[in-house]
Amino acid sequence: MRHFLTLLDHSPEELNWLIQRAIELKQMHKRGEIYEPLRNRVLGMIFEKSSTRTRVSFEAGMAQLGGHAIFLSPRDTQLGRGEPVEDSARVLSRMVDVVMIRTFEHETVERFAAFSEVPVINALTDDFHPCQLLADIQTYVEHRGSIQGKTVAWIGDGNNMCQSYINAAQQFDFKLNIATPEGFEPSQFLVDEAADRVTLMRDPKEAVRGADLVATDVWASMGQEDEQEQRLRKFCDYQVSRELLDLANKDVLFMHCLPAHRGEEVSEDLLDDPRSVVWDEAENRLHAQKALLEFLLCQED
Numbered sequence: 258m259r260h261f262l263t264l265l266d267h268s269p270e271e272l273n274w275l276i277q278r279a280i281e282l283k284q285m286h287k288r289g290e291i292y293e294p295l296r297n298r299v300l301g302m303i304f305e306k307s308s309t310r311t312r313v314s315f316e317a318g319m320a321q322l323g324g325h326a327i328f329l330s331p332r333d334t335q336l337g338r339g340e341p342v343e344d345s346a347r348v349l350s351r352m353v354d355v356v357m358i359r360t361f362e363h364e365t366v367e368r369f370a371a372f373s374e375v376p377v378i379n380a381l382t383d384d385f386h387p388c389q390l391l392a393d394i395q396t397y398v399e400h401r402g403s404i405q406g407k408t409v410a411w412i413g414d415g416n417n418m419c420q421s422y423i424n425a426a427q428q429f430d431f432k433l434n435i436a437t438p439e440g441f442e443p444s445q446f447l448v449d450e451a452a453d454r455v456t457l458m459r460d461p462k463e464a465v466r467g468a469d470l471v472a473t474d475v476w477a478s479m480g481q482e483d484e485q486e487q488r489l490r491k492f493c494d495y496q497v498s499r500e501l502l503d504l505a506n507k508d509v510l511f512m513h514c515l516p517a518h519r520g521e522e523v524s525e526d527l528l529d530d531p532r533s534v535v536w537d538e539a540e541n542r543l544h545a546q547k548a549l550l551e552f553l554l555c556q557e558d
Contacts, residue, residue, distance in 0.1 A: 259553055260370045262363075262379045264387045264424040271552075272391075272428050279395045279541065279548040286321065286544065293323025294555055300326040301353040302380075303334065305360040310515065311380050311388070314542040315357055322547055327353065346372035355554055376553040378546075383417055384444075389514045390421045391545035394429055396538045397470055400510055405430045410468040410505070412436050412461045413495050413522055414488075415443030418474045418514055423447045426454040436464035438491045461495055468505040472512040473497045473522050489521065498524035502532055512538050 285292055300319045319326040342365055350373040358366045363384035370377040380388055397404045411419050415437045426433040436458045448455050458464045465471050476492040477485045511533045519525045528535055
């Protein structure tokens with residue numbers, strides 16, 4: 258049994274296989290092929306944070322693979338009423354075949370996985386968002402080929418997406434420039450672990466020069482709404498615009514995990530720029546996660 262809590266849970270070879278498999282599954286879906294290896298399998302989806310793309314992509318993915326998904330919000334489970342994570346893991350993992358968790362503290366998914374009898378997928382914590390990175394890498398590969406040896410620029414908050422990009426730089430072997438305001442850097446431990454691939458900067462212009470991919474995220478994530486005004490002031494020089502992209506390589510791609518706040522972390526017109534692939538990136542959540550579900554549940558096959 259394998260879990261998927263961060264990108265580091267799997268080898269670079271396995272992750273590259275997942276990307277290629279996601280592309281294959283996407284092509285099969287576009288051709289209208291019926292492929293249902295997860296018939297009679299059930300995914301339990303625990304949401305302590307709200308979501309659009311995560312819920313729809315996992316639920317649709319299970320349906321397309323012949324399985325079923327159960328949506329569980331804090332109002333629907335004893336977890337929301339104070340049941341220990343360990344007890345919920347013991348019970349739920351005897352009733353479903355795989356569990357997906359979208360929550361706050363990363364320790365929650367780690368504790369759940371430790372007591373689960375089935376694979377556990379991290380669908381987002383405050384520290385990491387590995388499923389989104391599978392979709393991002395798939396999108397880059399579809400448009401430009403292998404990301405190995407390329408340069409990626411992360412602009413903005415050193416949040417869970419930024420930290421997952423640090424893991425991705427190690428696993429997919431690319432260079433990562435991170436431009437953040439002072440006080441909003443990613444975990445120093447993660448940066449040190451990937452020191453041969455990651456460079457911290459203050460200047461977004463310096464970070465994007467020579468970049469093949471530029472990515473960003475909202476300046477205030479879920480749970481940080483009370484910091485919105487302060488963050489707007491701190492991040493005002495970190496907006497990604499068409500002019501900033503012009504400093505990158507000619508064939509640069511732009512990504513954002515969405516939802517985007519137009520006029521804040523991205524200029525009003527950036528998502529419509531031909532270098533933006535955010536809609537492909539969002540769609541690929543579906544296919545990357547289908548590949549992941551197949552990988553975790555069909556290994557014995």
